[in-house]
Amino acid sequence: GQNIDQPTEMTATEGAIVQINCTYQTSGFNGLFWYQQHAGEAPTFLSYNVLDGLEEKGRFSSFLSRSKGYSYLLLKELQMKDSASYLCAVRDWDTGRRALTFGSGTRLQVQP
């Protein structure tokens, strides 16, 4: 089975940097995704990591350490529109399914 943990809520200031952590336990790791979800809307894809290291995409970066079962999402130059929930999701080795197991999400509030 899989277990994914991430903080429930975080608060940060506009223009600052925030790091959202995700730890996971899985029987067979095959990729980690980060999604952004604004209230009342669908999740939208942010990043994907399958190898150790940092993936950078504009203001967003995601890091993975497979040996530690750990990932983080780094958001730079925070904007008010970044207030949303951020979902960490892990895919297991059963590629025939390609389904994701999601964490409960971290609700980020960006303050002026």
Added chain:
Amino acid sequence: NAGVTQTPKFRVLKTGQSMTLLCAQDMNHEYMYWYRQDPGMGLRLIHYSVGEGTTAKGEVPDGYNVSRLKKQNFLLGLESAAPSQTSVYFCASSSQEQTRQPQHFGDGTRLSIL
């Protein structure tokens, strides 16, 4: 390009009623999924399909049935709705060929069972 379309967007049912949620995707994706999202619990997989004519159970399949008669459509049925099935339901699809490609989500169906 519509992506993933879910109908209806909102629905209120009485306990014991039945209904079908429709998901349609126009990206020619092989894989399709139904999730439910409840406060504090994240997205949980109900059923999924790896191709036309195939379906399989996810984490929380009880009380639901699915069908994938056409590649582009994935239907989720509630035979006898219960208040515990009040939730937001999301459909998603993904490509078989590209492992890096994410799942694409529909806008959700908000279902209340009274």
